[in-house]
Structure formats: structure tokens, C-alpha cells
Amino acid sequence: MAATTRTNWAGNVTYGASDLLSPTSVDEVRRVVAATPRLTALGSTHSFNRIADTDGVQVTVAGLPPVLDVDADRRVVRVAAGMTHAAVAAGLEARGWALANLASLPHISVAGAVATGTHGSGVRNPSLAHAVVGLEVVRASGDVAWVDASTPDDALDAHRVALGALGVVTAVELAIEPTFQVATTVHLDLPWDAVLEHFDAVVSDAYSVSLFTSFDDRGARQVWTKRRTDEPAPTVDLVALGARPADGPVHPGENDTAGVTEQGGVPGPWSERLPHFRSTFTPSTGAEIQAEYLIPASHAVAALEALRPLDPVFAPLLIAAEVRTIAADTAWLAPSSGRQSVGLHFTFRRDAEAVAAAVARIEDVLxxxxxxxxxxxVFAAGVERLHEAYPRLDDFAALARDLDPTGRFRNAYLARLLP
Ligand SMILES: Cc1cc2nc3c(=O)[nH]c(=O)nc-3n(C[C@H](O)[C@H](O)[C@H](O)COP(=O)(O)OP(=O)(O)OC[C@H]3O[C@@H](n4cnc5c(N)ncnc54)[C@H](O)[C@@H]3O)c2cc1C
Incomplete structure (x- = not known):
């Protein structure tokens, strides 16, 4: 096997895996898994840590044939797990269907997003993993299993966010709904006083709301309001609260506005409005490192106030911070599991050492x-802290041991987490 130097999308992780295998059928995935003592599934490489790395080989399911089978009666779509959100969203929209929500970047693979609890925004929108009603997974034994709500022992909720530990997912069934239209409007410079006093009202006033800030005096320097055309008119007047409407497209960071999905209140399909970034635009190759923490929504205002004094720490490093809402989830390991959540996201410049220091400060404050x-x-939290944060982590570790007794899917990330 030829050694290759490969990195994640951001370039901050050089994979230690000796090779990347790309089977083209489920049978081939089964043979690869059964024959490989140590392997980790790799999605579209968009994670910022070593979750998808291994000292064995990586396996991608991106080479499996694309599948997009809508079952209108059951309101589900079956998709190949390696497909990107962009491909799934475009295919669904063409057939008159929709997913409830999408992450900011449509280039991410379905399996990878589901495996980590990836989410968009919206007080009534849980993580993407919540939409999973069934999944096909190749076990460590090489056998194929189908897991859905009828599988005993709460297995679906264990598998929804599985960090690659329970097998290689080859297909996923996702809940769908009839297509809908969304219009994005952006306001600039919502003052801190208004953010803190009216936080719940602002984030609840549309289907999906994102606040971008640098934690400096500008407050929420961008408020992205994504309103379904079939939902009631806004009740919060952001201009009356001190913001001003953007007079053209804006990018939440520093890149070209050509890459952002349409703003200006122009209605369009959910597939082209819910992500922040266009699927047709190739985003830069990274040069950033992201961190994010989900906290109970009831702590959001206090947490924002507590983070504000870190402005001088952030100033040289932070490209943008985004505040989103995520509805409670039932997946054991979803960061939003069991609680209505607010996500505090940070996009930093790609300076790993400085980011590690900033992340440690953020975790102290939070x-x-x-x-x-x-x-x-990226995060600094130790194993003990993660076990406190995730009450089902021990159950998950036991399940992973059961399903993968020789540690075929165990990489350094999982070995640390699941002793
Ligand atoms: C620019 C950018 C924007 C982002 N925006 C958001 C956002 O809006 N919201 C958010 O929550 N996150 C966001 N993320 C984070 C990203 O969604 C997650 O890191 C996600 O896990 C990446 O998916 P991936 O396909 O790249 O998976 P990878 O990073 O390649 O792998 C992640 C995990 O998925 C597992 N996995 C992948 N494929 C399979 C499979 N077939 N079977 C079993 N396990 C598998 C891997 O083993 C690993 O555990 C963003 C990341 C970037 C770079």
C-alpha cells in the first residue's frame, strides 16, 4: 500500500492513515471491513480534529453509486451515505421534497454530518441526525445490519450520532417533507443590549436565525433571518432595536460574497437558502479552524455576556463567531441531546497553537x-468532562465494545473517549 500525504479540508490535520480505500459496492465495503484489522470511515474530510483519522486505513463510501429513492407515503428518502448534502438537497428539491434543515456548508457528506451531530439553526430544528429514520451499516464482522426505530435497545438513537465507532454506514433513510420556500434577510450591527435583552425573541422570530459576532462593540454584526414563506410575518423589528438592513450581500467571514446563498429577502427553494454557502461555489481550501459548544438555551444570554470580555483574545484570531439554536434531540451523543440548545461557534484563523489557547479560555468561561x-x-475538554456532559457515553462505549470487540473501528480519538 503506498503511503500518501493527505489532509482534512482545513489542512490542520495530516492523516496518519496509510491509505484511503474507496469501494464501489456494499459487498466490497463488507470485504474491505472483514479483511482490515483497523479502519475508519472518512466522509468529506470537513472535521477539524482526528475523529476521521486512524493508524490503519481510511475507507470512504463516496464511491458507492448515488441513490435517492423517495417513499412519498412514508415521507422518507433513502440516500447513499457518501452523498453530499448538496446532491441530496438538489435531488429532493427536483422531486418536490425537502429536508427540514441543512448545515451551513452543503459540500459535507450525509454520513459524516450525521455521525457528528452536525446541525443548522432554528429553535424547532434538531440536528441533521434527528432526520435519520433508518440506516444500513457494515459491522466489524463484515455483516450488514439495518437499524431503525424497531431495532431493540434504543439502537437507532445510539447509531444516529456514532462517531464512526459502530460500523461503516452505507445508506441512510431520512425524514422528508414537501418542499418549501425560504427568504433570507440580513441586518447589520444589532447592539449588544438588544441581543441580550431580546435574544429569545430574535432567534425565535423565523425558521432559522443566525447571529454573527466578533464579541466586540458591534454586537451582532450580522443577523441572518431565514424565513419560510409559509410562516407568520416577523414580530421583532430589528431596525427598531438598533440594527440596519444590509444594502447588499454579505459574507459572515472574509471571503467573496459570490459564495453565499442569496439574501435580500428573495424567496427561493429551501435547498438554496438554508445553507449559508452555495453548493456551486467551491469554498476556499480551508485556512481556518472551527470550534463549537452547545449549551442549554436557557444559559445563552449569560454565556454571551461571559464571553464578551474575551474580545482581546479573539481580536487577532477570530474570523467570525456564529450563534445558532438547535432543538432538543434524542440521539445519545448529539450535542443537543435532551436539551433545547444554543450553539456558540467560532471560526478561527488557521493558527493551531493560538486556537488551542483560545479554546482553553473559552472552555473555562463556558x-x-x-x-x-x-x-x-477542535476542543480541549478531557474525557472526564465529556463523560459528565454526555450521560449516555458509557452505554455507547459498551455498545461499541459489543459490536466491535477487536477494535476494528477504534482510532486514537475513540480510544481516548471510550476507554
Ligand atoms: C466550512 C465548514 C462548515 C461547517 N458547517 C457546519 C455547520 O453548519 N454545522 C455543524 O454542525 N457542523 C459544521 N461543520 C462541521 C462538519 O459538519 C462536521 O465536522 C462533519 O462531521 C463533517 O462531515 P464529513 O463528511 O466531512 O466527515 P469527516 O470529517 O470525514 O468524518 C467525521 C466523522 O464521520 C464518520 N463517518 C464519515 N463517513 C462515515 C460512514 N460512511 N460511516 C460511518 N461513519 C462515517 C467518521 O468516521 C468521523 O467519525 C462545518 C465544517 C466545515 C469545514
């Missing part, structure tokens, strides 16, 4: 608010 780190982004 400690009183019971933060759960995003599994696919």
Missing part, C-alpha cells in the same frame, strides 16, 4: 454553562 463540544471541531 464551564458553568454545561457546554458540549461539537465532535467534529
Amino acid at each position: 464551564a458553568p454553562f454545561d457546554p458540549r463540544p461539537h465532535w467534529g471541531k
